[in-house]
Amino acid sequence: MLKTQLLHPEILMELGRNGHGSKILISDGNFPVNTCTPQTAKKVYLNLTPGVLNVVDVLKVIKNFIPVEKAYIMQPPDETPQPIHHEFKQILDEDTPFEALKRYEFYDIAKTPDVCLAIATAEVRRFANIILEIGVIRPE
Template sequence: MLLTELTHPDMLRALGTAGHGANILIADGNYPLETRSYKGCTRVYLNLRPGQVPVTDVLQAVLTAVPIEAAYVMPPPEGMEAAPIFKEFRELLRGTDGRGGDPEMVSMDRYAFYDLARKEDTVLAVATGEQRIYANILLTIGVRHA
């Protein structure tokens, strides 16, 4: 029996074959997953209906399986207030770098985020039903420390 809270077989398979430096995309319900993620990555569709499954639920499950070195987010355009979900991301990421520290959370513009998600380092892309805007997060897997 698995000890991790993550039980989705395709997600476990992708993470089990990934290593340090590989990326995981968790996308909101507006993200163009088919065209803005690496073609060879494992794609998982958890977008059951609007609002389900939330990005934060997927993030919580993933964090039980792998350490995180860095997280990338796509901020709203200048003039719009910061996406409230970023605070939730920071709270969930606290202490998950494999040594009890906090991974760096980096903001990057939309097209730079898309470019990073399309690179072959992206091993897993998860579509969610999240309806909050700018609720996409790209995680870089860190190192497991003894």
Template sequence: MLKHQLVHPEINGVLGAAGHHSKILIADGNYPASTKRGPNATLVSLNLSPGVVTVSQVLRALLSAVPLDAVNTMGIPPDDPYAEQGEPTVWAEYRQVLQEANSPLELEPIEKWDFYEAVESPDHVLTIQTADQSLWANVLLTMGCRVAPEN
């Protein structure tokens, strides 16, 4: 029986086989998950119906299960019409999820085309497709190391 909040068998299997620097994409409902992923990435579709499940819900479960080195959002290019609206509101929710998990990590945006390039890396091991309807809600996680407790 697992003690953390992540109970999905396929996701746990991929994460258990992954290592330091492996990339995990939590994709919103608009992300082209079938075509924009790394050559070694498993795609798990959790998009049940619009808004179910959300990126925040998946992020919360993953934070309970794996160590992370980085949390990157898809940054909006300055020439994109959405850039005029400022930071996506869902990013504040991600910060709250990180804070609740006692994570010292900060959200670090990667501009859209660089984000796609990072996802297409051979280090990308997992895409979790959600049905999140928030704009610019994609999150790319970089796995950290599990360290031995200090004596």
């Protein structure tokens, strides 16, 4: 038994296999994970039923296991701020830069070979997708 908050074996393996510059997608229930991520990305489906395991739940755990250098979020066509984006900013370090992208720009990032892990959740809120870019561990 592991003494950690992250127990999912496939997620642990991918986090351990990748490093600086690699990207992790945590998607809502509407994101086309299978067709909008590279073939090389490990795809993990945590979408059992609508609303059960959401993006925020996953983000809260993942952020404790990797240094986040940058985050990309998907914004709606009218660019109105989404409440979930505020939640993302509260969860991540206040110094983490965020880049808001329109849907197809976000898809372009999600399709790059740097995306090593794609986690599909059952999040029901729209535009609740985030890509985390792994940073470096700084010497103390």
